[in-house]
Structure formats: structure tokens, C-alpha cells
Amino acid sequence: MFSKRLILLLLLFFTPHLSAATGEGEIALIDMTGSIFGILALVIFVIGYIFVLGEEFIHLRKSKPIMVAAGLIWLLTGIAYALSGDELTAGLAVRQYILEYAELFLFLLAAMTFITTMEERLVFAALRSWLVVQSFSLRKIYWITGLLAFFISPIADNLSTALLMGAVVLAVGNSYHKFVTVSCINIVIAANAGGAFSPFGDITTLMVWQKGLVQFEDFLLLFFPALITWFIPAFLMNRVIEDGPPSGETNLLHMKKGAVTIIIIFLFTIALSVASHSLLHLPPVLSMMTGLGILKLFGFYISQQAPISQDQGHIHHYQAENMQTHEQSKGDHADVIRRFNIFKVVERSSWDTLMFFYGVVLCVGGLATLGYLTLLSEFMYQGLGATTANILVGVASALIDNIPVMFAVLSMEPDMNVQQWLLVTLTAGIGGSLLSVGSAAGIALMGQAQGVYTFMSHLKWSWAILIGYGSGILTHLYISGLL
Numbered sequence: 001m002f003s004k005r006l007i008l009l010l011l012l013f014f015t016p017h018l019s020a021a022t023g024e025g026e027i028a029l030i031d032m033t034g035s036i037f038g039i040l041a042l043v044i045f046v047i048g049y050i051f052v053l054g055e056e057f058i059h060l061r062k063s064k065p066i067m068v069a070a071g072l073i074w075l076l077t078g079i080a081y082a083l084s085g086d087e088l089t090a091g092l093a094v095r096q097y098i099l100e101y102a103e104l105f106l107f108l109l110a111a112m113t114f115i116t117t118m119e120e121r122l123v124f125a126a127l128r129s130w131l132v133v134q135s136f137s138l139r140k141i142y143w144i145t146g147l148l149a150f151f152i153s154p155i156a157d158n159l160s161t162a163l164l165m166g167a168v169v170l171a172v173g174n175s176y177h178k179f180v181t182v183s184c185i186n187i188v189i190a191a192n193a194g195g196a197f198s199p200f201g202d203i204t205t206l207m208v209w210q211k212g213l214v215q216f217e218d219f220l221l222l223f224f225p226a227l228i229t230w231f232i233p234a235f236l237m238n239r240v241i242e243d244g245p246p247s248g249e250t251n252l253l254h255m256k257k258g259a260v261t262i263i264i265i266f267l268f269t270i271a272l273s274v275a276s277h278s279l280l281h282l283p284p285v286l287s288m289m290t291g292l293g294i295l296k297l298f299g300f301y302i303s304q305q306a307p308i309s310q311d312q313g314h315i316h317h318y319q320a321e322n323m324q325t326h327e328q329s330k331g332d333h334a335d336v337i338r339r340f341n342i343f344k345v346v347e348r349s350s351w352d353t354l355m356f357f358y359g360v361v362l363c364v365g366g367l368a369t370l371g372y373l374t375l376l377s378e379f380m381y382q383g384l385g386a387t388t389a390n391i392l393v394g395v396a397s398a399l400i401d402n403i404p405v406m407f408a409v410l411s412m413e414p415d416m417n418v419q420q421w422l423l424v425t426l427t428a429g430i431g432g433s434l435l436s437v438g439s440a441a442g443i444a445l446m447g448q449a450q451g452v453y454t455f456m457s458h459l460k461w462s463w464a465i466l467i468g469y470g471s472g473i474l475t476h477l478y479i480s481g482l483l
Contacts, residue, residue: 029089029093029369029371029374030080030081030084030086030089030371031371031374032077032080032081032370032371033370033371033372033375035080037076037077037079037080037370038076038080038370038371038372040076041072041073041076041077041366041367041370042367042372044069044072044073044076045069045073045363045367047065047069048065048066048068048069048359048363049065049066049069049400049404051064051065051066052065052066052356053400053437061352062352062356063351063352063353063355063356063358063359065359066356066359066360066363067355067356067358067359069359069363070358070359070362070363070366071362073362073363073366073367074090074094074362074366076366076370077090077093077094077366077369077370078090078091078094080370081369089369090369093365093369094362094365094366094369096365097361097362097365098362100361101357101358101361101362103210103283103285104203104206104207104210104285104357104361105354105357105358106285106288106289107206107210107284107285107288108203108206108353108354108357109292109354110269110285110288110289110291110292111157111200111288112157112354113292113295114262114265114266114269114291114292114295115156115157115160117262117295117299118259118262118263118266119160120256121255121256121257121258121259121262122253122254122255122256122259123255123259123262123263124160124164125253126253126254126255126259127164128164128167128168128171128253129251129252129253130252131144131145131168132168132171132172133251133252136172137243138172138173138176138179138241138242138243139238139241139243141168141169141172141183142179142182142183142186142238142241143234143238145165145168145169145183145186145187145190146165146183146186146187146189146190146230146234147190148161148165149161149162149165149186149187149190149191149194150190150191150193150194150226150227150230151194152164152194153190153191153192153194153195153198153201153202154194154195154197154198154200154201155198155200155201155266155270157195157200157201157202157440158191158192158194158195158201158202158439158440158441159191159440159441159444161187161191161194161441162187162188162191162440162441162442162444162445163444163445163448165187165191166184166187166444166445166448166449167448169183169184169187169449170448170449177452178240178241178242179241179242180449180452180453181449181452181453181457182237182238182240182241182461184445184449184452184453185233185237185436185453185457185458185461185465186230186233186234186237187441187445188433188436188439188441188442188445188458189229189230189233189234189430189433189465189468190230190234191439191441192429192430192432192433192439192441193226193227193229193230193429193430193433193472194226194230195429196222196226196229196425196426196429196430197219197220197221197222197223197226198219199216199219199284200270201429202402202429203357203402203403203406204402204403204405204406204425204428204429205219205425205429207406207407207410208406208410208421208425209277209284210283210284210285211410213410213418213421214418214421214422214425215278216274216277216278217278218418218422219422219425221422221476221479221480222422222425222426222476224475224479225426225472225473225475225476225479226426226429226430226472228468228471228472228475229426229430229433229468229469229471229472230468231468232464232467232468232471233461233464233465233467233468236461236464236467237461237464257302257305258298258301258302261298262295262298265291265294265295265298266291266295268291268294269287269288269290269291269292269294269295272287272290272291273287273288273291275287353440356403357403360403360404360407361407363404364404364407364408364411365411368408368411368412373408373411373412374412376408376412377412377413377414380392380412380414381412381414381415381416386414386416386420386423387420387423387477387482389414390420390423390424390427391423391427391473393405393406393409393424393427393428393431394424394426394427394428394430394431394469394473395427395431395434396431397427397428397431397432397438398431398432398433398434398435398438399435399438402428402429402431402432402438402439405428406424406425406428409424409428419476419480419481419482420482422476422480423473423476423477423480423482426472426473426476427469427473430468430469430472431469433465433469434462434465434466434469435455435458435459435462436453436454436455436457436458436459437455442458
């Protein structure tokens with residue numbers, strides 16, 4: 001008993017006793033930034049994120065270290081509050097962040113399932129093969145893949161879009177490395193820019209939309225700034241391409257049965273989510289899960305139909321190019337039917353991304369509960385001003401994943417109008433294009449075009465991307481009247 005009290009006294013010695021005043025209904029937070037617990041939590045987060053940044057070198061999935069860091073940070077947060085005489089706040093706070101993550105998790109799970117199902121039905125493979133067999137010139141392929149990446153990413157995620165267009169570039173570029181390099185850079189910029197003017201284009205825009213800070217129609221105000229962000233560097237890089245005929249041939253693939261219906265269900269689900277959120281103020285995840293239920297029903301219908309013998313080869317062909325490794329059913333009629341199972345499709349969703357997102361939300365939430373985001377918000381948004389702070393958010397997202405950066409901003413809850421929230425949405429989306437490691441699209445293409453599209457080859461064109469970044473920001477400031 002004596003030793004237990006001694007340990008508590010020692011811990012209390014290192015824990016500052018600070019009071020916090022809060023408004024009615026709010027969680028009372030205590031400033032723990034100067035305590036041993038706050039310092040340890042920050043160190044743990046930094047170490048965890050170093051492992052995240054080194055994923056490509058140590059081949060450790062980014063979700064693993066950040067999930068461990070999240071658990072340790074909240075243990076320290078709970079101990080710190082308990083020793084300060086508050087045994088309720090830490091528990092209430094972590095439940096709030098878990099609830100917020102759960103809503104985003106279900107939304108993303110539904111969206112990823114739709115995209116993965118369309119991949120399984122060869123929707124994207126059919127588009128890719130059509131582009132290749134058209135025999136467009138290399139310069140046309142460059143512009144077409146950029147345009148398609150810009151307009152597909154607002155509906156699909158930028159990662160899937162980048163992989164799809166990257167497959168086209170690699171198929172027609174062959175050994176012409178300069179074309180492959182600038183085309184990959186072009187695709188990364190276009191996919192990130194396109195995802196900035198739609199809630200469905202990126203996790204960061206989704207978070208802002210679900211928070212109710214920006215309405216769906218307001219995101220369209222970012223269309224021209226995002227377009228300029230992509231077009232200027234695309235035009236500057238276009239000059240180095242020596243125009244000529246493409247190389248490589250492929251057979252024209254066709255979408256599998258039910259693909260068109262699945263596309264229609266997906267578009268209906270998006271429309272339902274937007275309408276219910278805007279008109280009825282219901283959370284978008286409700287409509288997304290309803291659409292997922294409809295997809296599951298249609299999946300059952302597909303599974304009862306007679307299989308098409310050529311489907312299996314098409315699945316292997318497409319998934320091999322996208323580096324997806326999962327077993328395909330072979331053999332008798334029953335095995336082929338079991339191949340389309342909506343639960344199997346869900347298994348192929350990007351669980352590492354979803355678990356990484358969990359770790360990020362909990363890590364940032366723990367640091368916020370300890371008081372770090374309050375200090376950061378005072379420095380950035382009160383000291384530097386909203387416009388400067390939001391521009392720096394974009395630069396930071398080139399070095400750090402834009403998910404924790406945007407979640408940190410949302411957790412700070414700075415007092416900004418819609419135009420400033422649109423600005424930070426734009427910068428967080430397009431800032432990741434400044435470096436190849438700044439976005440999921442860039443990292444994925446470095447793996448797909450390994451040895452050709454690299455960190456250094458992207459860095460050589462960062463000056464052009466920076467011009468586009470600045471031009472897009474100026475365009476938004478001018479349109480919104482902030483300039």
C-alpha cells in the first residue's frame with residue numbers, strides 16, 4: 001500500500017495541476033503539454049510516424065506502428081487525467097473520437113466495396129484496354145490520362161484512379177522512360193486535384209463534408225482552382241514529351257455481367273447520400289450503407305447466375321497488373337459461382353488504410369485531449385492568420401499524410417468561414433502532389449512504375465507543381481473575394 005502511494009505521489013509531482021474552464025456541455029480539458037505524460041505521448045507519436053514515413057524502406061505496414069502509438073497515447077492520457085483527479089474526461093473524449101471514426105469507417109468501407117466490386121467486374125480494366133487499343137499518340141495519351149484522372153477521382157478515390165491511369169501509361173510507354181515519368185507525375189497531380197472538389201474524392205474532403213463545415217454544392221467552387229493546379233504543371237511538363245506512336249498491344253476486354261447495374265447503384269447511392277445530408281441533415285453514412293445493402297442483394301443475384309467461362313482469365317490479368325494477390329476459384333461450376341461473393345470483395349478493401357485512419361484519429365485525438373492542438377491552433381490561426389495557416393497546411397501535407405494534418409485542423413476547430421474551409425480543403429488535397437511521397441497516389445505509382453517514376457524524378461518537377469499550387473490558391477482567393 002505504501003509503495004502504491006509513493007508511486008502516485010511521484011507521478012503527481014511530474015503532473016502539473018491546471019484547471020480548465022469550458023462551456024456548458026463541453027468536455028473539460030486540462031493542459032498536459034508540460035507534463036511528463038504529455039511529453040511522452042508526443043515522443044511516442046513522433047516515433048510512430050517515423051515508422052509510417054519509412055514504410056517504403058522497412059516494408060512495415062503503416063497501420064501497425066500508428067495503432068500501437070494510439071493505444072499508448074491514450075493510456076498516458078487516461079493516467080494523466082486520473083492523477084489530476086478527473087477519472088471521466090479521458091474516457092468520454094476517447095469515446096467521442098471512436099464514434100467519429102466509426103462513422104467515417106463505415107462510409108469508407110461502403111465506398112471501397114463499391115470500387116473493389118467494379119474492379120472485380122472489370123469496369124476499370126475495360127476502360128484501360130480501350131484506351132490502349134485506340135492507338136492514340138503518346139502526347140494524346142498524356143493528356144487523356146491526366147484528364148480522366150482529374151474527372152474520375154472525384155467519384156472514385158485518387159489511389160484507384162492513379163493505378164488505373166498508371167497501367168495505361170505503362171502499357172503504351174514501354175521503354176520510353178521520360179514519357180512514363182512525366183505521365184505518372186501528371187496523373188498524381190490530376191488525381192489529387194480532382195479529389196479536392198468533391199467529398200468523395202479524398203478522405204480529407206469527406207471529413208470536412210461530414211462535419212457539416214462545407215455543403216456539397218460548395219465544393220464545386222474549388223473546380224477551377226483545382227483545374228488550374230493540375231493544368232499549369234501538366235502544360236509545362238508536356239513540352240518534354242517527344243510525340244510518337246504508342247507501343248504495346250492488348251486485347252480489348254469487356255465488362256462482366258452486372259457491371260453497368262453496379263455503376264448505376266453506385267451513382268444512385270452517391271445521389272442519395274448528398275440529398276439526405278443536404279435536405280434531411282442525416283449523416284451520409286446512412287445512405288452509403290443502404291446502397292451497400294442494395295449492392296449485396298444484387299451480388300446475391302449475380303452469384304445465382306450461370307458463370308461466364310472467360311471471366312476468370314480477365315480477373316487474373318487485371319489484378320496481376322494492380323499487384324493484388326488473392327486466390328481465384330477454379331474448377332467446377334460451384335467454385336466459379338462462389339468466386340463472386342460480396343464478403344470476399346469486402347476482404348479485398350484497403351484494410352491497412354482503414355486501420356491507419358483509426359490510428360491517426362486516436363493519436364491526434366489523444367494529443368488534442370492533452371492540449372497540444374490548442375497550442376498549435378493559437379500559433380497558426382491566431383498568430384499567422386487563417387489564410388497563411390491554411391496554405392502551410394498544404395505544404396505540411398507534402399511531408400506528412402494529409403489525413404492526420406486535416407484531422408488535426410478539424411480537431412483545432414478554428415473559427416473560419418466557408419471560404420477558408422474550402423481553402424484548407426484545397427491545399428490539403430493538392431499539397432500532397434509537391435512530393436511523390438505526399439499522397440497515396442504518388443506512393444502507389446512509385447510501386448507500379450518502380451525504378452522509372454521515383455522520388456527524385458518527381459522532385460525535378462516540384463518547381464512546376466509549386467507554380468500550379470500557388471496559382472490554384474490565388475484563383476480560389478480571387479473567386480472567393482479573400483484576395
